[in-house]
Amino acid sequence: MDLSRVDLNLLVSLDVLLEECNVTRAAQRLHVSQPALSAQLGRLRHLFDDPLLVPASVGRGMTPTSRALPLRDSLKAALKGLEVVLAREHPFDPxxxxxxxxxxxxxxxxxxxxxxxxxxxxxxxxxxxRVAFRLLDTTQLSQQIERREVDLVIAPPSMFPPFLKARRIYDEVYAIAQRRDHPRGTEPLSLDGYCALDHVLVSLKGGLYEGRVDQALAKLGRNRRVRLSLPNFTSVPQVLQATDYVCTMPARFAKSLKDELDVFELPFAVPGFAMHMAWHPREQSDAAQSWLRTQVLEVVNSGR
Known part of the structure; x- marks a missing residue:
């Protein structure tokens, strides 16, 4: 094939078409109209002398032809290589x-x-x-990253797929928080005192009343009273200020609430966790994303 005849934009469109197997969704990702993408598909069919995508036997999607199937991986690899070349030629100026x-x-x-x-x-x-944050959805994350809907992940490694490149950014431990003027006072907690309190547990999956704190207590032959389970940490301060409940939470998060709540060390050991930032290997040499990762490291290190 004569490369001088090839419009690289067509190859980008083909890459997305082969991922989506649906012209409407592919057009949305490429920010073009459906008729415009259909016209590009016609040019691609002429270029490869093959239908490339044919209507699926079930549903409204499309199915790659035997000629198109081996193109997916090789085309994606070729486009990633071009991205690296362009990134090196065009440094990012924030x-x-x-x-x-x-x-x-x-x-x-x-x-x-x-x-x-x-x-x-x-x-x-x-x-x-500009920056957009989205709550991490482990069930959709792989697809979101492949579709370039997510540039960077900040989470423990158990929450993102292993094919990502990752860097440890900090280690986290746990602390306990309570409202100001809590009836128990502000003395350091004993294990007995901790277990006697009413607790809020944060379960990102929702609806759970046990977590790693309870596992650590079980090894000591102890347990606590979990009275409330919440799906996130951001609602904890309001709950604690309205009740006599306490909450065990990541220490750095608790530190951010020091003007609202009293924070104490735990009277027993709970295994902590490591926070990482992770990104797709294709973005390793992207100048803009490299700059963003540097900014994350700078803010984390400055907070130590």
Whole structure:
């Protein structure tokens, strides 16, 4: 095939078409109209002398032909190589360039990493740099990353797929928080005192009344009273201020609430966890994403 005859934009469209196997969804991802993408598909069929995608026997989608199937991996690899070349030729200038970054994380990650990151970007980036946070959905994350709907993940490694490149950014331990003027006072907690309190448990999966704290207590032959289970940490301060409940939470998150709540060390050991940032290997050399990862490291290190 004569490469001088090939419009690279057509290959980008083919890559998305082969991922989606649906012209409507592919057009939405490519930000073009469906008729325009259908016309591009016609040109691709002429270029490869093959239908490439044919109507599926069931449903409204399409099925790759035997000629198109082996194209998927080789085409994606070729496009990734071109991205690396272009990234090296065009360094990212955060003061002048426009770029939208999509970050998937937990509500804990938004507070502990996201807020100081946004503060830093106010001084380090121009108006063209925008950031969107989304709550991490482990069931959709792989597809979101492949579709470039997520640029960076900030989470423990158990929450993201192993094919991502990752870097440990900090280690986390746990602390306990209570409202100001709590009837138990502000003395350091004993194990007996901890177990006698009414607890809030945060379960990201929702509806659970046991977690790693309860596992640690069970090894000591003890248990606690969990009175409330919540799906996130951001609603905990309001609950604690309205009740005599306490909550065991990541220490960095608890530290961010020091003006609202009293925070104490736990009277027993609970295994902590490591927070990582992770990204698709194809973005390793992307100048803009490399810059973003550097900013995350800077805000995390400055907070130690």
């Amino acid at each position: 003061a002048q360039d426009a770029r939208d970054f999509q970050i998937a994380t937990t509500d804990n990650g938004i507070i502990v990493v996201g807020l100081p990151l946004l503060s830093r970007l106010q001084s380090e980036a121009g108006a063209g740099v």
